[in-house]
Amino acid sequence: REAITAVQIERTYTKKEILSMYLNVAYFGRGAYGLESAAQLYFDKSASELTLPETALLIGMLRSPSRYDPISHPQRAIAIREVVLRNMLNDGELTEAEFAKARSAPLNVKYHGPSTGLAPHFVEMVRQALEKEAEKYGFDIYRDGLTVYTTLDTRMQEYANQAVDQHLQQYQKMFDSRWNWKKNQSILWSAIDKAIKDNPEYDDAPTPQAKKEVYNRLKSNSFFVDSVRKAEQTIQVGFVCIDPKTGYIKALVGASNYKQFKYGLNHVTQIKRQPGSAFKPFVYTVAIDNGYPPSYKLLNQPVTIIMPDGTRWTPQNFEGEFGGEVTLRDALKYSLNVVAIRAIQEIAPVNEVIDYAHRMGITTYIPPYPSIAIGTAEVIPLELTSAYGVFANEGVLTKPIFILKIEDKNGNVIESSTPQPTEVLSKQTAYIMTDMMRGVVNGGTGSRVRNYFYLDCAGKTGTTQDYADAWYVGYTPQLVAGIWVGFDDNRVHFTDADGQGGRAAAPIWGMFMKGVYDDRSIGMPVTSFVQPEGVVTATICAQTGKLATEFCPDKVTEIFNAKYLPPVCDVHTSPSSSKIPQPSGKIGY
Ligand SMILES: [Zn+2]
Structure with missing residues (x-):
C-alpha cells in the first residue's frame, strides 16, 4: 500500500x-x-x-x-x-x-524544550500528574485539547527565578574558586566511572572488549571528563513556595539550570536529603505541646548517644561552643545541637517526635533514634516546607496541591481539587513555635533574611555534615517557602561556613519574599502573626524561670500556653533573697 x-x-x-x-x-x-x-x-x-x-x-x-x-x-x-x-x-x-x-563545527545545540519557560519543573510535574489521570479517565493529554488550571502564580514564579539566579550566580563562582578536585580525585574518578557506565555507547557495546574500548576512549576524552566535572560541581537548588491555607503551590524552581531543563530532576519533589537542624522544630513542637515553655532550660554540655549500630556518638554544636544552661528559645535561635539532643532525651520522646512529624505531613521513614533530633532522617523538600506551613496556618495542615481543575475541550470539568485542611497542632503550640522561630530570623542563624526582608516572619536554617546540604524554610502569615541547596553527588560539598543554611539558602528566601511583598500587583497584605487566645505573656524570673516576684533580680518576659503557666518564684521571696546564691544544677522552668 x-x-x-x-x-x-x-x-x-x-x-x-x-x-x-x-x-x-x-x-x-x-x-x-x-x-x-x-x-x-x-x-x-x-x-x-x-x-x-x-x-x-x-x-x-x-x-x-x-x-x-x-x-x-x-x-x-x-x-x-x-x-x-x-x-x-x-x-x-x-x-x-x-x-x-x-x-569540525561544534554541535552548537541550544535545546529549547517544549517545557521551558518560566517554570519548567512545575509544568513537568503537572504533565506527569496528568498522565496518571489520563489512565484513570481515559483521555489523551496531548490530543484532547484539555484546559488545565494550576495553582502557579507567574508573578511569584518570576521572583523565585530571579532570587535563585542572583544568589547562585555569586555562590557558584565562589564555590568554583574554592573546590579543589586535586584533593578530591577519588570522587571525580568514581563519578567519571559511573558516567561512562551510564553512557548508552558503553551500554550498546556488544562485547567486553568493545566496552573496554569505549571506556578507555571516554576516560581520555577531555570534553567528556570536563562535562562530568562541571555537572559534579554544579550547585543545585530546590525552591518551593506554598500558600499554607490552601496548600496551593505558588512558585517552584526545580533545579539551578532550569532554563535549559536538560536535566529534569526536580529538587523539590524528587530528592530525599537530611534536613539537619531544619528538623529541630518538630522536636521543640513536641516539647512545647508537652507543656514546657520556651524559657525552659537544658544543659548546653556535650552528650553522648548510642547509635543504632551500637557505636557511641558525641555531637558537636556548630560553633563548637558549650557552657551552662540555655532556654529552648535560645537553643533553637542559635541552633545548638547538643540541646536538641538533650531535648529529645529528656522532654520530647523520640516516638512522639516521629508521630508529630508524620502528622504534619512528612511521609518518609524516620528511624526511632535520638540522632533524628539534629536531622539525620531524610526528607523531601516539598514535605518539609509544607510541614512548616502548619505553624503559619495556626496548626492546620493543608497538603500541597498544584492542579486546580481539568476541563475537556467543551469546558466540562473532568476533575477539580479542593483543599483538605486538617488540624494537627493546637493554635497555641503553633504560635509559640512561630514566636520562637521569629528569633531565628531576628538575631539567630537565619538573620541574613533581614538583609532583604523586613516584615514579620519566622523560619529555621539547616546544615548537614561537611556542609553537604544547606536549608532554609520560613514563613510569613501568608506564605511558606523552603529552599534546599546542595549537590547531586552529596560527596561534593561546600568547604566552609558559607555552606551553612543561613548563608547558602536563607538569602534566596529573603530576596523572594521582598520581591513578592513589594509588588503591589500581587497585593500581599502586610500583617503580623496573631497571638491567639490561650497564649499569655508573663514576666518571669530569669534565674528560676518561674513567675517573677517583686524581689527577683533579673526579669524577662516570655509567652506561655495559659494551661501551663509556671508557679511563682520561690527563691526570691523577700528583699534579702535576691542575694542568696542561686542553687546549682538544673533548674526546672
Ligand atoms: Zn526569682
Missing part, C-alpha cells in the same frame, strides 16, 4: 516538493514534528536560519531521532552528521573545504 501511495505522489509532485512535504511532518525526536519545530527545539532558530552542519545533523537524526539525539548522545550525533556531510561531498554538493569546515 505504501508503494502505491508513493507512486501516486510521485506523479503529482516533484521530488523537491515530496522532500519538503516529508520534512514538514517527519519526526525529529523530543516531540518535534517537522523541520521547523526541530530547528526551534534544538537550535532555537527558524529552519531558514540553519547552518549547513545544523541541517546535516537534523537530516541524519531522521534515521533514529532517539539514537542520534544530540543532547543525550553528542558523540553519536557528530558521527551521523558526518555521514550526511560525506554523502553530500560524494554527490558533489560540497567542496572538500566546505566538508572539512562543517564536519
Whole structure:
C-alpha cells in the first residue's frame, strides 16, 4: 500500500516538493514534528536560519531521532552528521573545504524544550500528574485539547527565578574558586566511572572488549571528563513556595539550570536529603505541646548517644561552643545541637517526635533514634516546607496541591481539587513555635533574611555534615517557602561556613519574599502573626524561670500556653533573697 501511495505522489509532485512535504511532518525526536519545530527545539532558530552542519545533523537524526539525539548522545550525533556531510561531498554538493569546515563545527545545540519557560519543573510535574489521570479517565493529554488550571502564580514564579539566579550566580563562582578536585580525585574518578557506565555507547557495546574500548576512549576524552566535572560541581537548588491555607503551590524552581531543563530532576519533589537542624522544630513542637515553655532550660554540655549500630556518638554544636544552661528559645535561635539532643532525651520522646512529624505531613521513614533530633532522617523538600506551613496556618495542615481543575475541550470539568485542611497542632503550640522561630530570623542563624526582608516572619536554617546540604524554610502569615541547596553527588560539598543554611539558602528566601511583598500587583497584605487566645505573656524570673516576684533580680518576659503557666518564684521571696546564691544544677522552668 505504501508503494502505491508513493507512486501516486510521485506523479503529482516533484521530488523537491515530496522532500519538503516529508520534512514538514517527519519526526525529529523530543516531540518535534517537522523541520521547523526541530530547528526551534534544538537550535532555537527558524529552519531558514540553519547552518549547513545544523541541517546535516537534523537530516541524519531522521534515521533514529532517539539514537542520534544530540543532547543525550553528542558523540553519536557528530558521527551521523558526518555521514550526511560525506554523502553530500560524494554527490558533489560540497567542496572538500566546505566538508572539512562543517564536519569540525561544534554541535552548537541550544535545546529549547517544549517545557521551558518560566517554570519548567512545575509544568513537568503537572504533565506527569496528568498522565496518571489520563489512565484513570481515559483521555489523551496531548490530543484532547484539555484546559488545565494550576495553582502557579507567574508573578511569584518570576521572583523565585530571579532570587535563585542572583544568589547562585555569586555562590557558584565562589564555590568554583574554592573546590579543589586535586584533593578530591577519588570522587571525580568514581563519578567519571559511573558516567561512562551510564553512557548508552558503553551500554550498546556488544562485547567486553568493545566496552573496554569505549571506556578507555571516554576516560581520555577531555570534553567528556570536563562535562562530568562541571555537572559534579554544579550547585543545585530546590525552591518551593506554598500558600499554607490552601496548600496551593505558588512558585517552584526545580533545579539551578532550569532554563535549559536538560536535566529534569526536580529538587523539590524528587530528592530525599537530611534536613539537619531544619528538623529541630518538630522536636521543640513536641516539647512545647508537652507543656514546657520556651524559657525552659537544658544543659548546653556535650552528650553522648548510642547509635543504632551500637557505636557511641558525641555531637558537636556548630560553633563548637558549650557552657551552662540555655532556654529552648535560645537553643533553637542559635541552633545548638547538643540541646536538641538533650531535648529529645529528656522532654520530647523520640516516638512522639516521629508521630508529630508524620502528622504534619512528612511521609518518609524516620528511624526511632535520638540522632533524628539534629536531622539525620531524610526528607523531601516539598514535605518539609509544607510541614512548616502548619505553624503559619495556626496548626492546620493543608497538603500541597498544584492542579486546580481539568476541563475537556467543551469546558466540562473532568476533575477539580479542593483543599483538605486538617488540624494537627493546637493554635497555641503553633504560635509559640512561630514566636520562637521569629528569633531565628531576628538575631539567630537565619538573620541574613533581614538583609532583604523586613516584615514579620519566622523560619529555621539547616546544615548537614561537611556542609553537604544547606536549608532554609520560613514563613510569613501568608506564605511558606523552603529552599534546599546542595549537590547531586552529596560527596561534593561546600568547604566552609558559607555552606551553612543561613548563608547558602536563607538569602534566596529573603530576596523572594521582598520581591513578592513589594509588588503591589500581587497585593500581599502586610500583617503580623496573631497571638491567639490561650497564649499569655508573663514576666518571669530569669534565674528560676518561674513567675517573677517583686524581689527577683533579673526579669524577662516570655509567652506561655495559659494551661501551663509556671508557679511563682520561690527563691526570691523577700528583699534579702535576691542575694542568696542561686542553687546549682538544673533548674526546672
Ligand atoms: Zn526569682
